[in-house]
Amino acid sequence: MITHTIQGVEVPALGFGTFKLTGEDATRAVATALDVGYRHIDTAEMYGNEAEVGAGLASGSVPREDIFLTTKVWPNNLRPDDLGRALAQSLDKLRTDYLDLYLVHWPNPEIPLADTLAAMQEAQAAGKIRRFGVSNFPVALMREAVEKIGAPVFCNQVEYHPFLNQTPVLDYARAHDILITSYCPLARGSVQDNAVLKRIGERHGKTASQVTLRWHIQQDGVAAIPKSGTPANIRSNFDIFDFALSTDEMAEIGNLRGGGRLVDPATAPAWDPAPAIA
Numbered sequence: 351m352i353t354h355t356i357q358g359v360e361v362p363a364l365g366f367g368t369f370k371l372t373g374e375d376a377t378r379a380v381a382t383a384l385d386v387g388y389r390h391i392d393t394a395e396m397y398g399n400e401a402e403v404g405a406g407l408a409s410g411s412v413p414r415e416d417i418f419l420t421t422k423v424w425p426n427n428l429r430p431d432d433l434g435r436a437l438a439q440s441l442d443k444l445r446t447d448y449l450d451l452y453l454v455h456w457p458n459p460e461i462p463l464a465d466t467l468a469a470m471q472e473a474q475a476a477g478k479i480r481r482f483g484v485s486n487f488p489v490a491l492m493r494e495a496v497e498k499i500g501a502p503v504f505c506n507q508v509e510y511h512p513f514l515n516q517t518p519v520l521d522y523a524r525a526h527d528i529l530i531t532s533y534c535p536l537a538r539g540s541v542q543d544n545a546v547l548k549r550i551g552e553r554h555g556k557t558a559s560q561v562t563l564r565w566h567i568q569q570d571g572v573a574a575i576p577k578s579g580t581p582a583n584i585r586s587n588f589d590i591f592d593f594a595l596s597t598d599e600m601a602e603i604g605n606l607r608g609g610g611r612l613v614d615p616a617t618a619p620a621w622d623p624a625p626a627i628a
């Protein structure tokens with residue numbers, strides 16, 4: 351496993367996403383992922399699967415302290431009292447007394463960010479969460495959290511894959527020792543059809559998906575959380591630690607960007623404009 355050390359904390363660079371996994375499928379997928387070797391699991395209040403993910407975590411023999419567990423609070427629960435209640439429910443469903451990371455799932459302009467982050471700090475001081483962070487925050491909002499409010503933000507989880515230029519948030523995160531966690535790291539499966547990724551994969555005896563995941567975790571301070579409910583994909587997505595991409599291959603994959611966002615709801619914040627491709 352490759353890990354990244356952020357603010358002195360070691361984080362497994364490859365994690366397991368659980369969006370759209372529900373019921374027994376979610377429990378089974380998490381159990382399979384732990385069996386295969388994943389030690390970083392991502393869920394959210396909104397996914398409606400925390401209880402099933404919790405059952406998966408409890409089903410095997412992997413000690414809780416060996417797992418980096420993330421969940422997220424939905425934007426309607428960002429007022430301090432609501433956040434406290436949502437956190438208690440998430441802990442209960444996940445069958446744990448602490449989270450490694452608790453994220454603001456999306457910004458909510460109706461609720462002062464300072465209040466939400468103060469509630470996060472309170473939960474941290476109470477030992478209920480080890481670290482906290484944000485998701486879907488462009489640079490302006492990261493700056494507000496870090497520089498104006500002065501909160502120790504650990505992570506920004508954002509859409510990131512070879513077809514999307516995320517240079518502004520990556521640069522800001524690196525300058526402030528903040529983890530970037532790539533969601534939709536496989537562009538929801540579409541990387542498997544890309545000719546450049548396939549060609550690079552052939553050189554290494556790997557699939558386009560494996561090349562893509564390796565590209566994510568070979569970047570400074572970037573973790574990736576591919577989702578799969580298919581056991582063969584859960585396994586093959588983890589089989590990326592016996593090869594490395596060259597500097598030229600990393601750059602070639604980085605230059606694929608330009609395909610746009612897959613996740614862009616009407617309530618999304620104003621995204622950073624993508625810099626011109628060199």
Ligand SMILES: NC(=O)c1ccc[n+]([C@@H]2O[C@H](COP(=O)([O-])OP(=O)(O)OC[C@H]3O[C@@H](n4cnc5c(N)ncnc54)[C@H](OP(=O)(O)O)[C@@H]3O)[C@@H](O)[C@H]2O)c1
Binds near residue numbers: 533536538542559575
């Ligand atoms: N913070 C946010 O707002 C946010 C938003 C979206 C997602 N997320 C998180 O990020 C995680 C990942 O994102 P995502 O689930 O949207 O997209 P993704 O991981 O890029 O793609 C998942 C899709 O790719 C397929 N797939 C997985 N491995 C594959 C492989 N080796 N070959 C071919 N197809 C493969 C999966 O199908 P199978 O299941 O059949 O393998 C599934 O359809 C989520 O599960 C969630 O935890 C966060």
